[in-house]
Amino acid sequence: MxxxxxxxxxxxxxxxxxxxxxxxxxxxxxxxxxxxxxxxxxxxxxxxxxxxxxxxxxxxxxxxxxxxxxxxxxxxxxxxxxxxxxxxxxxxxxxxxxxxxxxxxxxxxxxxxxxxxxxxxxxxxxxxxxxxxxxxxxxxxxxxxxxxxxxxxxxVRSIIYRADIFEELGLEAPKTWDDIVTAGEAIKAAHPEIMPFPVPGDAEFQVYPWVWGAGGEIATLDGDTWTSELDSAESQEGIQFYTDLATKHGFSSAGATTWKETDLRDAFVAGNVAMMLSGSWTPNAILEANPDLEGKLGAAVIPGKDGDIAPSxxxxxxxxxxxxxxxxxxxxxxxxxxxxxxxxxxxxxxxxxxxxxxxxxxxxxxxxxxxxxxxxxxxVEGGASVPVTPNFGAVQAKKTTNAMMQSILSGQKDVETATKDAATEMTELLNQ
The missing domain is CATH 3.40.190.10 (Periplasmic binding protein-like II)
Structure with a gap:
């Protein structure tokens, strides 16, 4: 399938x-x-x-x-x-x-x-x-x-960013993966007190756009059998790019390894974050929590590897x-x-x-x-779903994807090892 x-x-x-x-x-x-x-x-x-x-x-x-x-x-x-x-x-x-x-x-x-x-x-x-x-x-x-x-x-989740900082540095909303890195490096140099693009380790739905954006998949169904594809070459490429924002480029922090989406949002509200993935329901909440950000926010679709829209x-x-x-x-x-x-x-x-x-x-x-x-x-152009099966709840309860991310961000495993372990566990859970 x-x-x-x-x-x-x-x-x-x-x-x-x-x-x-x-x-x-x-x-x-x-x-x-x-x-x-x-x-x-x-x-x-x-x-x-x-x-x-x-x-x-x-x-x-x-x-x-x-x-x-x-x-x-x-x-x-x-x-x-x-x-x-x-x-x-x-x-x-x-x-x-x-x-x-x-x-x-x-x-x-x-x-x-x-x-x-x-x-x-x-x-x-x-x-x-x-x-x-x-x-x-x-x-x-x-x-x-x-x-x-x-x-x-x-x-649906897209990118929310500090439009005032982008304007100050002459940056445009990112349209490619390279744009994210370029903007992040500029922000890091000009505003070292701000995390350019934190990577929260306990936020499952933040991971999948990078998997899909590289052409990978969470899992596929063949007959009655599910197989996780988190360890495919495409999925590994997307997860490598995403985790590199923290481990290679330094756009995140060690503390973010255990963050949930709410922690990420709180850090953005506090003025400590320049770019993040967040939901369509959050801009109003951000402005309600910090009215000083009025007029300083921007939003953009999540870019795929080649500049198209990554599903979210x-x-x-x-x-x-x-x-x-x-x-x-x-x-x-x-x-x-x-x-x-x-x-x-x-x-x-x-x-x-x-x-x-x-x-x-x-x-x-x-x-x-x-x-x-x-x-x-x-x-409209990039809405997607996790695998539609009753057993995906078991995957979420086990926090398979979150544990994978945290093992990479903490340096315990490399991407290849972490994704293979996660794929093995996910496949087993999906076929229980």
Missing amino acids: KKRILPLVALGVTATLGLAACAGDSGDSGSGDGADGEGKTLNVWIMQGTNPDSTAFLDEVAAAFEEETGAKVEFEEVQWADAHDRFVTSIAGGTTPDIAETGTTWTAEFADAGALLPIDEYVDAEDGLRDDLVEGLEVAGTYDEELYGMPWYAG VLGGSHLSIFNTTENADLAWQLVDLMTTGEFAEKWADETGYFPGVQSAMEEALASTDPLVAPFAQQM
């Missing part, structure tokens, strides 16, 4: 957009009759931890849904850090909610466990909805050729319906209300994420905002 399970996101938009930014019906997507919800209540889990305060938004959704159907909605916010264990426990005990936000790497796992309802019939009953789904999220929500997760929102992990969430629900039709009505039309656009506006349906993305795709447009281009 072709390397990247998820093809690059194709939204069918015009080329000019290249210059631009995780089961009823609503009036917006318009299917037929809605379910009668009088006297009924839906229980819904929404993740919290990286999302902004969503209380007002969810209250508005609940009010609109009750007016439309007569049913009440009880939203419960669950911390991302605790969510997976809570899902596993509730699935085992048959105490799952009617609907829950499921991260894109979890949907296949829960579907494989038999906990989710397929929603293809609902989606296909809505006029034009199937073709309106963002392809990357649809693929990530599909398991064994059935759709179990309705695309809700997505985010398209993260985000689905809304999934659990098979314990007694009100599947009503549950779909709420899912549809939240993921299409007015509420899809409102959620995107409030969070900085991208909607899960193309029709709600028009504003973002047409944007000329320098902190929106590059992320839109990255998503």
